[in-house]
Amino acid sequence: MSVNRPHLHEPGQPTIESCQSSGRIPVTLSSMGGIRPERIAGLFEAERAEYVRKHPRSLQLAGRGIAGFYAGVPMHWMLDWPMPYPFLVDEARGSVLRDVDGNEYSDFCLGDTGSMFGHSPQPVVRAIRHQADRGLTYMLPTEDAIALGRLLQQRFGMPHWQVATTATDANRFALRVARAVTRRPKVLVFNGCYHGTVDETFVRLVDGRPSNRPGLLGQATDLTSLARVVEFNDLAALERELAYGDVACVIAEPVMTNSCMVLPEPGFHQGLRRLTRSAGALLLIDETHTISSGPGGYTRAHALEPDLLVVGKPIAGGVPASVWGFTEEVARALTEARDQLPPGHSGIGTTLSANALSLAAMRATLEQVMTPEAYAHMDRLAATLASGLGDVLREFRLPWHVVRVGARVEFICAPGPLRNGCEAEAAHAPALERAIHLALLNRGCLIAPFHNMMLVAPSTTQSQVEALRGAFESVVSPLAGAP
Ligand SMILES: Cc1ncc(COP(=O)(O)O)c(C=O)c1O
Numbered sequence: 001m002s003v004n005r006p007h008l009h010e011p012g013q014p015t016i017e018s019c020q021s022s023g024r025i026p027v028t029l030s031s032m033g034g035i036r037p038e039r040i041a042g043l044f045e046a047e048r049a050e051y052v053r054k055h056p057r058s059l060q061l062a063g064r065g066i067a068g069f070y071a072g073v074p075m076h077w078m079l080d081w082p083m084p085y086p087f088l089v090d091e092a093r094g095s096v097l098r099d100v101d102g103n104e105y106s107d108f109c110l111g112d113t114g115s116m117f118g119h120s121p122q123p124v125v126r127a128i129r130h131q132a133d134r135g136l137t138y139m140l141p142t143e144d145a146i147a148l149g150r151l152l153q154q155r156f157g158m159p160h161w162q163v164a165t166t167a168t169d170a171n172r173f174a175l176r177v178a179r180a181v182t183r184r185p186k187v188l189v190f191n192g193c194y195h196g197t198v199d200e201t202f203v204r205l206v207d208g209r210p211s212n213r214p215g216l217l218g219q220a221t222d223l224t225s226l227a228r229v230v231e232f233n234d235l236a237a238l239e240r241e242l243a244y245g246d247v248a249c250v251i252a253e254p255v256m257t258n259s260c261m262v263l264p265e266p267g268f269h270q271g272l273r274r275l276t277r278s279a280g281a282l283l284l285i286d287e288t289h290t291i292s293s294g295p296g297g298y299t300r301a302h303a304l305e306p307d308l309l310v311v312g313k314p315i316a317g318g319v320p321a322s323v324w325g326f327t328e329e330v331a332r333a334l335t336e337a338r339d340q341l342p343p344g345h346s347g348i349g350t351t352l353s354a355n356a357l358s359l360a361a362m363r364a365t366l367e368q369v370m371t372p373e374a375y376a377h378m379d380r381l382a383a384t385l386a387s388g389l390g391d392v393l394r395e396f397r398l399p400w401h402v403v404r405v406g407a408r409v410e411f412i413c414a415p416g417p418l419r420n421g422c423e424a425e426a427a428h429a430p431a432l433e434r435a436i437h438l439a440l441l442n443r444g445c446l447i448a449p450f451h452n453m454m455l456v457a458p459s460t461t462q463s464q465v466e467a468l469r470g471a472f473e474s475v476v477s478p479l480a481g482a483p
Contacts, residue, residue: 181333
């Protein structure tokens with residue numbers, strides 16, 4: 001049986017005190033969520049045994065590693081789940097996923113957002129079928145591109161767009177453009193951020209100073225030479241760092257979703273925009289996760305005014321694709337910058353980007369899947385889920401909290417609200433979270449392996465939400481010491 005090495009957590013997790021969080025997260029809770037360690041260990045061991053009992057075929061086929069793959073899986077993140085070995089998926093449709101052992105799950109992970117609109121949405125399936133016989137990639141546009149360009153403009157408000165294959169790529173390319181047009185070297189990130197495997201964002205604050213994130217493999221350069229880091233919601237620090245005049249771009253998720261979720265405080269986004277404008281730095285809003293907020297993402301829902309916008313993951317209904325857009329001013333400056341360059345590779349683009357299949361899938365997703373009606377359903381059920389989980393926490397007097405951004409819901413095993421990345425990292429309770437995830441999975445509810453994130457899709461049903469609430473209650477009740 002393979003032994004997972006979950007990296008839910010990084011080495012050097014800050015202590016609560018080190019966040020200068022004015023004591024809002026009681027020290028005594030530390031990283032156990034206030035639960036006695038022996039209860040957590042007991043739950044985890046019992047659930048491990050139950051998982052093994054329920055997954056004999058997955059154990060036989062893949063439990064000792066799938067031959068041919070380094071670490072026994074096609075992509076090493078597949079080992080980041082809490083189970084002793086991954087199960088093999090047989091099929092998934094809508095919000096239901098089945099494994100080769102015949103177990104069925106209500107899927108609230110949804111490919112960690114890649115399938116946020118449910119598995120295989122029928123309009124996307126039809127578009128893929130239609131395109132499948134006409135060639136999949138030719139490095140030339142199709143008629144779908146004509147419709148897609150207009151859809152992107154109308155949906156997100158940016159006049160100029162490019163297509164990439166992953167949100168990582170979209171962010172990398174957009175940052176390159178920001179540097180080119182401002183002629184400045186640095187990127188400013190918020191502590192605790194994640195924007196994909198984008199080198200210059202792999203920095204964090206340690207004792208108030210920027211440092212390369214620990215755990216980076218093969219890191220040959222000091223990433224802090226290209227980055228500035230401040231805490232989310234700290235406008236004074238932002239102003240101070242922008243005053244150096246070397247920041248090309250601030251890259252931000254409008255809500256921090258890649259640690260325990262952190263909401264912007266009132267006035268933060270207005271301040272962020274005002275300060276970036278007055279410092280001559282561009283603002284890139286990464287909507288890859290916060291597209292859960294509504295059809296035009298958090299940006300449209302809250303009238304933000306970024307210079308660059310990135311959307312990835314679910315934008316093509318599960319087919320790999322991402323988009324990055326920019327304003328008229330950025331486009332003009334980009335053209336000027338390009339005109340001054342000698343011929344050669346721009347450092348932007350990959351061969352399969354904007355392939356015919358992804359264009360077709362994106363058009364179908366925007367036209368028929370990411371509809372206001374779909375979002376209304378997602379929003380309503382996510383609100384039901386959030387309040388149901390909140391009720392459970394109150395019932396068992398657990399000092400945790402629940403956060404929601406549209407269709408994205410998270411329970412956090414510490415009091416809230418959290419104010420910044422440091423507090424968010426300190427609020428993680430890795431052993432506890434792992435045990436809860438596995439226990440929920442054994443009860444037929446799949447949530448994201450990273451954080452305690454749950455997504456509600458257009459295909460999610462009220463009864464699935466009720467079942468998740470019930471499973472959560474049955475898991476936390478013994479942890480909390482209820483008889
Ligand atoms: C906000 C954000 N941006 C970008 C990415 C990178 O997406 P991908 O892994 O599809 O490149 C992620 C991935 O989780 C993300 O959360």
